[in-house]
Amino acid sequence: MKCHVHTDSDAVGKCSICGEMICKDCRLDFDGKAVCKSCAIPLSKVFASICSGSAGALESRVKIIDNKEQK
Numbered sequence: 001m002k003c004h005v006h007t008d009s010d011a012v013g014k015c016s017i018c019g020e021m022i023c024k025d026c027r028l029d030f031d032g033k034a035v036c037k038s039c040a041i042p043l044s045k046v047f048a049s050i051c052s053g054s055a056g057a058l059e060s061r062v063k064i065i066d067n068k069e070q071k
Contacts (some may be wrong), residue, residue: 001021002021002023002058003021003022003023003025003026004020004021004022005022005023005026005036005037006025006026008022009023009024010057011023012024012027013027013034014034015034015035015036015038015039016033016034016035017035017036017039018036018038018039019062020036020038022034022036028040
């Protein structure tokens with residue numbers, strides 16, 4: 001089978017999100033799964049926004065966990 005983007009390249013797997021066949025140049029690993037670049041872009045944006053905007057939420061989550069453990 002051939003890559004859906006690089007039609008002259010052999011596929012090494014398929015994207016775990018969209019199911020398209022991907023070659024080694026198109027394959028990215030996201031959370032241990034093969035993902036094509038088209039599907040990885042939105043995932044990386046979501047991940048970046050969670051990481052950059054969640055410091056306060058993470059701190060409050062830790063405090064909630066700490067409070068529960070102390071009771």
